Amino acid sequence: MPTFDAETLMLVIAVFNGFMVLVWVLLGRVFQIAPQTSLLLAAAHLILVPSFYCPSCGALWPEAFGTWIAIQPLLFGLCLISLGVNRLMRLYSKARWLIGVTGLTSLASLVLNVAGSPEAGLFAHSLGCGLLALQTTRDIWTGRDADLPRPVTLFLVLPYALLTLLLLSEALAVIIWPAPPRWIIGGQTPKASVVWLYLLISLCIGVGLAGLLVGRLVKRIKYISLRDPLTGALNRRAFEVALQNLQALTERGHNHCLIMLDVDHFKQVNETLGHAGGDAALQHLTTILNANMRALDQLARLGGEEFCLLLAHTPLREGLRVAERVAQALRASPVQWRGQSLVMTASFGVAPCLRDDPLGERSLAQADALLYRAKTDGRNRVYVQPSENERVSDGIPPSAPSGFHAQQPSAGGH
CATH class of the missing domain: 1.20.1070 (Rhopdopsin 7-helix transmembrane proteins)
Incomplete structure (x- = not known):
């Protein structure tokens, strides 16, 4: 050799x-x-x-x-x-x-x-x-x-x-x-x-x-x-996979919940700030959402100005607190864009992950229905739908608003 x-x-x-x-x-x-x-x-x-x-x-x-x-x-x-x-x-x-x-x-x-x-x-x-x-x-x-x-x-x-x-x-x-x-x-x-x-x-x-x-x-x-290029949130495909994973854990007895939210009067935001300002407003919303999430929570953008928070190992009452905290932070932090200040609000629907729902379709539909009701009832509010095992123990009436009332946002901030 x-x-x-x-x-x-x-x-x-x-x-x-x-x-x-x-x-x-x-x-x-x-x-x-x-x-x-x-x-x-x-x-x-x-x-x-x-x-x-x-x-x-x-x-x-x-x-x-x-x-x-x-x-x-x-x-x-x-x-x-x-x-x-x-x-x-x-x-x-x-x-x-x-x-x-x-x-x-x-x-x-x-x-x-x-x-x-x-x-x-x-x-x-x-x-x-x-x-x-x-x-x-x-x-x-x-x-x-x-x-x-x-x-x-x-x-x-x-x-x-x-x-x-x-x-x-x-x-x-x-x-x-x-x-x-x-x-x-x-x-x-x-x-x-x-x-x-x-x-x-x-x-x-x-x-x-x-x-x-x-x-x-x-x-x-x-x-x-797997990410939305504007906000960095999960895109629709990644969200579906994450939701299915959460539902698989639900079948094993774990408690999880969803928060659906939609920016109120987003068309007016675009008209006031322009489309570039509208993009900045969505990024501003994403920043607030990320600040109120844990490391194991996931945020997805489902389209336009509609987002969904996946809260793993979170009882419904705690999910409600998260939604209220985000709503309050959003109202207290106006969007700043090229010298303009605009208060942005959102409507929320909070629902538990349901069992016998492997794809999460019923869980998502429930949160979406609550979001729709929040918007039709005046916007800028949080609606919640407790699971059967939480209605008695937590005393949350089904489809009850969280206590937030519709407020008209002003362009000048608080």
Whole structure:
């Protein structure tokens, strides 16, 4: 079986990094997938190519620089990878810290090499690179999706954790051993075993980041396909699936309820604020609804200005309180649009999820009928239809208004 020497393996790593440059350029420039992140990662792989293609090229520079030139690509490549991961994980606050560590490390290594202390310069370089790799490890771990399988997470974290161990152990070795082993590629051709390790790390980093980006893209596409583009609420198709899931739990004895709501006189809102202002009004309503929901509740836009709240594991009386709270918050928070202020109200129908209704059609029809009655009886009110087992225990009369009375909204606010 043929063996590969260190120089051949380093050429393989250089070619792989060049290939990843093309991959990230295609993703970012041609397909417009995370353009800024793709540009950072393309630049990172491009900078790493000289380290492996020509590890001794640093000898071409003035001798006073020592090995400083040869080991800079690893530092700046790690910095760009860290920045790319930082953006990919949406942890933008760390960018200045990463750039600061890179700049200080490069400067300290240069000063120490010029001062005739190459080992001290190597220590500063290894320590700085180790910190960058450690931060990248932490960013991937903390920024990962909660539903990401553990083996996939470990695969993503492993190369950075391994690189952190190598770099920090080299920094420690510089202090302890008079002639420490060199694990950083740059200024020399290392042992084949070290290059094999770098090849493994390079492959895992390249494949892992590309897979992570594509996975995020697929998840984003799936999210968009289930959401209303204006408000971010569930669309009709996603709502039907969510309602069926809720009804399946109802069959097992759980209590859930629905809140149907419709904006009052929305045509007047459009006429007063214009269609763009009407869109802003719906977004304003969505903000209020989201502020009064729990994490397990779901909001859907069924069409136009009609919405439905799915309240999981919520007794009807608590659902009624949620509807009253939303109605009050809506009246107390006028829509602001281009210097105009408009009080917007809504009508509500609150109903329990019924048993023996797998598709939720009867439950939804009941809430819709209550909403229709609220609108015909004067709007700006909440109507509720308790379930049979709650009428006695809670004392809520069927189809009773919640206590809100119709009020005429004024254009000037409260």
